[in-house]
Amino acid sequence: MANGAIAEEIRQRLGDCSPAERKVGRVLLAGWPASGFETIATLAERANVSAPTVLRFVTRLGYRGFPDFQSALRAELDERNASPLSLYESGTYTDESEAAAGPAGPAGLLRHGSEVFTNAVSRTLAELTPHDVERALHLLADPKRRITLVGGRFTHLLAQYLGLHLMQLRDDVRFLPDRPVERTAMLATLSRRDVLVIFDYRRYEDDKVTIAELLREQGGKVVLFTDTWLSPVAVHAEVVLPSQVGAPSPYDSLVPTLAVVETVVAGILTTLAEPGHRRMQVGEDTAKRLGLA
DSSP states (O other), X not given: OOTTOHHHHHHHHGGXXXXXXXXXXXXXXHTTTGGGGSOHHHHHHHHTSOHHHHHHHHHXXXXXXXXXXXXXXXXXXXXXXXXXXXXXXXXXXXXXXXXXXXXXXXXXXHHHHHHHHHHHHHHHHHHSOHHHHHHHHHHHHOTTSEEEEEOOTTTHHHHHHHHHHHHHHOSOEEEOOSSHHHHHHHHTTOOTTEEEEEEOOSSOOHHHHHHHHHHHHXXXXXXXXXXXXXXXXXXXXXXXXXXXXXXXXXXXXXXXXXXXXXXXXXXXXXXXXXXXXXXXXXXXXXXXXXXXX
Protein backbone atom coordinates (compact mmCIF):
# COMPACT_ATOMS: atom_id res chain seq x y z
CA MET A 1 0.00 0.00 0.00
CA ALA A 2 1.34 3.44 -0.91
CA ASN A 3 2.40 5.77 1.89
CA GLY A 4 -0.43 7.95 3.12
CA ALA A 5 -3.14 5.85 1.54
CA ILE A 6 -4.64 3.95 4.48
CA ALA A 7 -7.86 5.95 4.90
CA GLU A 8 -8.30 6.24 1.14
CA GLU A 9 -7.72 2.49 0.77
CA ILE A 10 -10.37 1.80 3.40
CA ARG A 11 -12.82 4.10 1.66
CA GLN A 12 -12.23 2.54 -1.75
CA ARG A 13 -12.33 -1.06 -0.49
CA LEU A 14 -15.65 -0.81 1.36
CA GLY A 15 -17.51 -2.07 -1.70
CA ASP A 16 -15.43 -5.28 -1.68
CA CYS A 17 -16.15 -6.05 1.97
CA SER A 18 -18.84 -8.09 3.64
CA PRO A 19 -21.63 -6.09 5.37
CA ALA A 20 -20.02 -6.74 8.76
CA GLU A 21 -16.58 -5.66 7.54
CA ARG A 22 -18.07 -2.49 6.03
CA LYS A 23 -19.30 -1.57 9.51
CA VAL A 24 -15.72 -1.76 10.77
CA GLY A 25 -14.50 0.42 7.90
CA ARG A 26 -17.15 3.06 8.50
CA VAL A 27 -16.38 3.19 12.23
CA LEU A 28 -12.69 3.63 11.43
CA LEU A 29 -13.33 6.41 8.91
CA ALA A 30 -15.80 8.21 11.16
CA GLY A 31 -13.17 8.71 13.86
CA TRP A 32 -10.05 8.70 11.71
CA PRO A 33 -7.21 8.59 12.61
CA ALA A 34 -7.78 8.19 16.37
CA SER A 35 -10.11 5.24 15.79
CA GLY A 36 -7.22 3.28 14.29
CA PHE A 37 -5.50 3.19 17.67
CA GLU A 38 -8.45 1.77 19.59
CA THR A 39 -8.39 -1.86 20.69
CA ILE A 40 -9.91 -4.62 18.62
CA ALA A 41 -12.55 -5.13 21.31
CA THR A 42 -13.53 -1.44 21.29
CA LEU A 43 -13.80 -1.30 17.50
CA ALA A 44 -15.84 -4.50 17.45
CA GLU A 45 -18.22 -3.11 20.07
CA ARG A 46 -18.64 0.22 18.28
CA ALA A 47 -19.27 -1.51 14.95
CA ASN A 48 -21.51 -4.13 16.57
CA VAL A 49 -19.47 -6.96 15.08
CA SER A 50 -17.16 -9.69 16.42
CA ALA A 51 -13.44 -9.28 17.09
CA PRO A 52 -12.56 -11.76 14.29
CA THR A 53 -14.46 -9.50 11.86
CA VAL A 54 -12.15 -6.61 12.75
CA LEU A 55 -9.13 -8.85 12.13
CA ARG A 56 -10.54 -10.04 8.80
CA PHE A 57 -11.04 -6.44 7.76
CA VAL A 58 -7.43 -5.35 8.36
CA THR A 59 -6.21 -8.58 6.76
CA ARG A 60 -8.28 -7.75 3.68
CA LEU A 61 -6.39 -4.44 3.53
CA GLY A 62 -3.12 -6.35 3.29
CA TYR A 63 -1.85 -6.27 6.89
CA ARG A 64 -0.54 -9.28 8.80
CA GLY A 65 -2.62 -8.38 11.82
CA PHE A 66 -3.88 -5.50 13.92
CA PRO A 67 -0.45 -4.53 15.35
CA ASP A 68 0.87 -4.34 11.76
CA PHE A 69 -2.06 -2.09 10.81
CA GLN A 70 -1.44 0.23 13.76
CA SER A 71 2.30 0.35 13.04
CA ALA A 72 1.59 1.46 9.47
CA LEU A 73 -0.83 4.08 10.77
CA ARG A 74 1.78 5.49 13.18
CA ALA A 75 4.29 5.77 10.34
CA GLU A 76 1.69 7.49 8.18
CA LEU A 77 0.84 10.01 10.89
CA ASP A 78 4.52 10.90 11.23
CA GLU A 79 4.51 11.78 7.53
CA ARG A 80 1.10 13.42 7.77
CA ASN A 81 2.25 15.86 10.45
CA ALA A 82 5.64 16.61 8.94
CA SER A 83 6.68 20.24 8.52
CA PRO A 84 9.11 21.62 5.91
CA LEU A 85 11.67 22.01 8.71
CA SER A 86 11.35 18.40 9.89
CA LEU A 87 11.51 17.14 6.32
CA TYR A 88 14.61 19.24 5.64
CA GLU A 89 16.38 18.05 8.78
CA SER A 90 15.55 14.41 8.08
CA GLY A 91 16.53 14.64 4.40
CA THR A 92 13.48 12.54 3.42
CA TYR A 93 11.39 15.13 1.66
CA THR A 94 10.84 13.17 -1.56
CA ASP A 95 10.33 9.54 -2.46
CA GLU A 96 13.45 9.63 -4.64
CA SER A 97 16.51 7.86 -3.25
CA GLU A 98 18.85 10.57 -4.54
CA ALA A 99 16.98 13.33 -2.71
CA ALA A 100 19.08 13.22 0.45
CA ALA A 101 22.32 13.67 -1.46
CA GLY A 102 20.83 16.33 -3.71
CA PRO A 103 21.32 16.71 -7.47
CA ALA A 104 24.68 17.95 -8.75
CA GLY A 105 24.55 21.42 -10.28
CA PRO A 106 21.81 23.11 -12.32
CA ALA A 107 21.64 20.28 -14.86
CA GLY A 108 21.14 17.73 -12.11
CA LEU A 109 18.58 19.93 -10.40
CA LEU A 110 16.56 20.24 -13.62
CA ARG A 111 16.77 16.49 -14.28
CA HIS A 112 15.73 15.68 -10.73
CA GLY A 113 12.86 18.18 -10.81
CA SER A 114 11.62 16.68 -14.07
CA GLU A 115 11.65 13.18 -12.59
CA VAL A 116 9.94 14.16 -9.33
CA PHE A 117 7.21 16.33 -10.87
CA THR A 118 6.51 13.96 -13.76
CA ASN A 119 6.15 11.05 -11.37
CA ALA A 120 3.96 13.01 -8.94
CA VAL A 121 1.57 14.27 -11.62
CA SER A 122 1.33 10.86 -13.31
CA ARG A 123 0.63 9.05 -10.05
CA THR A 124 -1.93 11.63 -8.98
CA LEU A 125 -3.98 11.44 -12.15
CA ALA A 126 -3.69 7.65 -12.34
CA GLU A 127 -4.90 7.17 -8.76
CA LEU A 128 -7.96 9.42 -9.01
CA THR A 129 -11.13 7.40 -9.55
CA PRO A 130 -13.39 8.32 -12.49
CA HIS A 131 -16.38 8.19 -10.14
CA ASP A 132 -14.95 10.90 -7.87
CA VAL A 133 -14.01 13.11 -10.79
CA GLU A 134 -17.45 12.67 -12.35
CA ARG A 135 -19.15 13.55 -9.06
CA ALA A 136 -16.98 16.68 -8.68
CA LEU A 137 -17.86 17.81 -12.20
CA HIS A 138 -21.56 17.24 -11.56
CA LEU A 139 -21.52 19.35 -8.40
CA LEU A 140 -19.37 22.18 -9.75
CA ALA A 141 -21.26 22.46 -13.04
CA ASP A 142 -24.77 22.34 -11.54
CA PRO A 143 -26.26 25.82 -12.14
CA LYS A 144 -28.67 25.35 -9.22
CA ARG A 145 -25.80 25.17 -6.76
CA ARG A 146 -23.77 28.02 -5.26
CA ILE A 147 -20.00 27.45 -5.09
CA THR A 148 -17.82 28.74 -2.24
CA LEU A 149 -14.06 28.17 -2.24
CA VAL A 150 -11.52 28.31 0.59
CA GLY A 151 -7.86 27.32 0.92
CA GLY A 152 -5.06 27.39 3.45
CA ARG A 153 -1.72 29.12 3.98
CA PHE A 154 -0.47 28.37 0.48
CA THR A 155 -3.40 26.55 -1.08
CA HIS A 156 -5.60 29.66 -1.07
CA LEU A 157 -3.77 30.35 -4.33
CA LEU A 158 -5.24 27.19 -5.84
CA ALA A 159 -8.70 28.01 -4.50
CA GLN A 160 -8.49 31.39 -6.20
CA TYR A 161 -7.17 29.83 -9.41
CA LEU A 162 -10.06 27.37 -9.62
CA GLY A 163 -12.60 29.99 -8.53
CA LEU A 164 -11.52 32.53 -11.15
CA HIS A 165 -11.93 29.91 -13.86
CA LEU A 166 -15.36 28.92 -12.55
CA MET A 167 -16.45 32.57 -12.56
CA GLN A 168 -15.81 32.67 -16.30
CA LEU A 169 -17.98 29.58 -16.86
CA ARG A 170 -20.94 29.90 -14.48
CA ASP A 171 -22.80 32.08 -11.95
CA ASP A 172 -22.82 31.92 -8.15
CA VAL A 173 -19.11 31.47 -7.44
CA ARG A 174 -17.48 33.21 -4.48
CA PHE A 175 -14.55 32.98 -2.07
CA LEU A 176 -14.91 32.60 1.68
CA PRO A 177 -13.79 35.96 3.17
CA ASP A 178 -10.85 36.19 5.58
CA ARG A 179 -12.32 38.84 7.89
CA PRO A 180 -14.21 37.23 10.81
CA VAL A 181 -17.46 39.22 10.52
CA GLU A 182 -17.75 38.63 6.76
CA ARG A 183 -16.76 34.95 7.09
CA THR A 184 -19.29 34.35 9.85
CA ALA A 185 -22.05 36.08 7.92
CA MET A 186 -21.40 34.01 4.81
CA LEU A 187 -21.20 30.71 6.70
CA ALA A 188 -24.47 31.51 8.49
CA THR A 189 -26.27 31.58 5.12
CA LEU A 190 -25.14 28.13 3.93
CA SER A 191 -27.91 25.81 2.77
CA ARG A 192 -28.41 22.51 0.99
CA ARG A 193 -27.83 24.16 -2.40
CA ASP A 194 -24.27 25.10 -1.47
CA VAL A 195 -21.08 23.34 -2.55
CA LEU A 196 -17.99 24.14 -0.51
CA VAL A 197 -14.64 23.53 -2.22
CA ILE A 198 -11.89 23.14 0.37
CA PHE A 199 -8.13 22.88 -0.23
CA ASP A 200 -6.49 21.39 2.87
CA TYR A 201 -3.04 19.77 3.00
CA ARG A 202 -0.86 18.34 5.75
CA ARG A 203 -0.45 20.45 8.83
CA TYR A 204 -4.20 20.65 8.34
CA GLU A 205 -6.16 23.63 9.61
CA ASP A 206 -8.83 22.97 12.24
CA ASP A 207 -11.21 25.61 10.94
CA LYS A 208 -11.64 23.69 7.68
CA VAL A 209 -13.23 20.78 9.56
CA THR A 210 -15.62 23.12 11.35
CA ILE A 211 -16.57 24.84 8.09
CA ALA A 212 -17.27 21.47 6.45
CA GLU A 213 -19.36 20.38 9.45
CA LEU A 214 -21.45 23.56 9.27
CA LEU A 215 -22.28 22.93 5.62
CA ARG A 216 -23.05 19.25 6.02
CA GLU A 217 -25.43 20.08 8.88
CA GLN A 218 -27.36 22.21 6.39
CA GLY A 219 -27.41 19.44 3.78
CA GLY A 220 -24.78 20.94 1.45
CA LYS A 221 -21.89 19.15 -0.27
CA VAL A 222 -18.13 19.38 0.25
CA VAL A 223 -15.53 18.84 -2.49
CA LEU A 224 -12.11 18.34 -0.93
CA PHE A 225 -8.72 18.76 -2.61
CA THR A 226 -6.09 17.25 -0.30
CA ASP A 227 -2.93 15.14 -0.11
CA THR A 228 -2.68 11.35 0.06
CA TRP A 229 -2.73 11.41 3.87
CA LEU A 230 -6.21 12.95 3.65
CA SER A 231 -7.34 16.02 5.55
CA PRO A 232 -9.75 15.37 8.45
CA VAL A 233 -12.28 17.17 6.26
CA ALA A 234 -12.51 13.92 4.23
CA VAL A 235 -14.96 12.51 6.78
CA HIS A 236 -17.47 15.21 5.78
CA ALA A 237 -16.68 15.34 2.04
CA GLU A 238 -18.90 14.15 -0.78
CA VAL A 239 -15.86 14.06 -3.07
CA VAL A 240 -12.19 13.66 -2.14
CA LEU A 241 -9.51 14.41 -4.75
CA PRO A 242 -6.09 13.53 -3.28
CA SER A 243 -2.77 14.51 -4.87
CA GLN A 244 0.85 13.53 -4.44
CA VAL A 245 3.01 16.26 -2.91
CA GLY A 246 6.56 15.02 -3.57
CA ALA A 247 8.97 17.82 -4.51
CA PRO A 248 12.71 18.44 -4.96
CA SER A 249 12.56 20.57 -1.80
CA PRO A 250 11.09 20.04 1.69
CA TYR A 251 8.07 22.12 0.70
CA ASP A 252 5.09 20.10 -0.49
CA SER A 253 4.49 20.54 -4.19
CA LEU A 254 1.23 22.00 -5.48
CA VAL A 255 2.08 21.06 -9.07
CA PRO A 256 0.07 17.78 -9.04
CA THR A 257 -2.92 19.54 -7.50
CA LEU A 258 -2.73 22.23 -10.15
CA ALA A 259 -2.86 19.46 -12.76
CA VAL A 260 -6.00 18.09 -11.09
CA VAL A 261 -7.56 21.57 -10.96
CA GLU A 262 -6.92 22.17 -14.65
CA THR A 263 -8.28 18.72 -15.49
CA VAL A 264 -11.43 19.53 -13.53
CA VAL A 265 -11.77 22.88 -15.33
CA ALA A 266 -11.57 21.08 -18.68
CA GLY A 267 -14.25 18.66 -17.52
CA ILE A 268 -16.54 21.44 -16.31
CA LEU A 269 -16.25 23.25 -19.63
CA THR A 270 -17.25 20.05 -21.44
CA THR A 271 -20.09 19.41 -18.98
CA LEU A 272 -21.51 22.93 -19.27
CA ALA A 273 -21.21 22.88 -23.08
CA GLU A 274 -23.13 25.75 -24.73
CA PRO A 275 -24.15 27.57 -21.49
CA GLY A 276 -20.49 27.66 -20.51
CA HIS A 277 -19.54 28.97 -23.94
CA ARG A 278 -22.16 31.72 -23.72
CA ARG A 279 -20.91 32.74 -20.28
CA MET A 280 -17.35 32.95 -21.61
CA GLN A 281 -18.54 35.11 -24.51
CA VAL A 282 -20.45 37.51 -22.25
CA GLY A 283 -17.41 37.82 -20.00
CA GLU A 284 -15.11 38.48 -22.92
CA ASP A 285 -17.44 41.15 -24.34
CA THR A 286 -17.76 42.83 -20.94
CA ALA A 287 -13.98 42.84 -20.44
CA LYS A 288 -13.48 44.46 -23.87
CA ARG A 289 -15.97 47.21 -23.06
CA LEU A 290 -14.12 47.89 -19.81
CA GLY A 291 -10.75 47.91 -21.57
CA LEU A 292 -9.63 44.85 -19.57
CA ALA A 293 -9.28 42.36 -22.42
